[in-house]
Amino acid sequence: MEPDVEVETLQQPPSLPRLYATAALTARGRSGSGPLPERALRLSDVRVDRDRLLLYQHLCGFPAGDVLPHTWPQVLGFPLQTELMARRDFPLALPGLVHLENTITVHRPLTADDVLELTVRAEHLREHPRGLLVDLVTEVTVAGEQAWHGRSTYLRKGRSHDVARPAPSPEMPAGEPAAVWRLPGDTGRRYAAVSGDVNPIHLHRLTARAMGFPRAIAHGMYSTARVLAALGPATSGPSTSRVWFRKPLLLPGTVALAVERHAGGEVVAGLTSRDGEVEHLVLDWRPIR
Incomplete structure (x- = not known):
């Protein structure tokens, strides 16, 4: 502090x-x-x-x-x-x-x-x-x-502002998806009920439209948690993660998870639309030895 x-x-x-x-x-x-x-x-x-x-x-x-x-x-x-x-x-x-x-x-x-x-x-x-x-x-x-x-x-x-752009995030992993998830329209409401985050953009199509979105969007930290959970229980141990959010994930929606594992235990994971055309997030996770 x-x-x-x-x-x-x-x-x-x-x-x-x-x-x-x-x-x-x-x-x-x-x-x-x-x-x-x-x-x-x-x-x-x-x-x-x-x-x-x-x-x-x-x-x-x-x-x-x-x-x-x-x-x-x-x-x-x-x-x-x-x-x-x-x-x-x-x-x-x-x-x-x-x-x-x-x-x-x-x-x-x-x-x-x-x-x-x-x-x-x-x-x-x-x-x-x-x-x-x-x-x-x-x-x-x-x-x-x-x-x-x-x-x-x-x-x-x-x-x-005329300032340098932040360093770019990692490239989205290539290859076949490790998982495909179908997220129903009430995903935002279910996550809000557990997390307490009742931001209207996540709850319903009508409240999301009032904020400029065509449909409700998934919470970014819900998507992050889903990816980390898919990487396995080691993510709950000593480790670091960094996630870059790219495009909102509209609900309902189908997403694909791609994973690349690197030397030293580093994992890069990406979440995209099922066809790969829309990139929702990319995440870098590393264990602390």
Whole structure:
């Protein structure tokens, strides 16, 4: 944690439906011209709801059990991210932010018996050729020791800036699909019920249309979790992942998973439309030896 950041401890997880409503009402005037808040939000004594965990594991394809999936702490930390971005001193409007990338490091396996402390802060507001980028950083500690670290990068589309484009993501894996998944139209609602992320673009065709999409789109972190689950239980151990989101996955939809395994245990996985014409995401996963 940066020494000049004030830490505010919350007594309970924020309500995501309330935060989305607040963010919509206070979006006007947030142009990105102000600084990021010098504040971190913390939630202590977080205990895992095993029933909710089991539903998440079943929905995303992880094996049932007490070991927390690679992406589960992201679910726990997302309400804190949203709380920080919904407050009036956050310079970017939450509605319309695009989740471009997500990076996770699992320092040690986490289990449902662990008592977690979550801390979220915003950092690195910067120009991008398509607008402005900001990172939301989530740290998870157990008994004072860092166990998990995540960085979510969001884009606020707007005025183009004359800056270098970020380094490109890996090439999409070639070859025959390792799996083909048919995602029904209620996938977004089912994931929202487990994760709490009730962003309207994921819930129904009509609410998605109001936000400029022809149909509801799958949550990016749902797609990420499905890919990591397909790579096997090793992803829940010490490892790092980085995912680049490309095109939204419209629901219902059929997607194909391609996988390339490299020396040292590195795996590059890609999710595309069934015909390969639309690239939804590419993910790089590496074990920590």
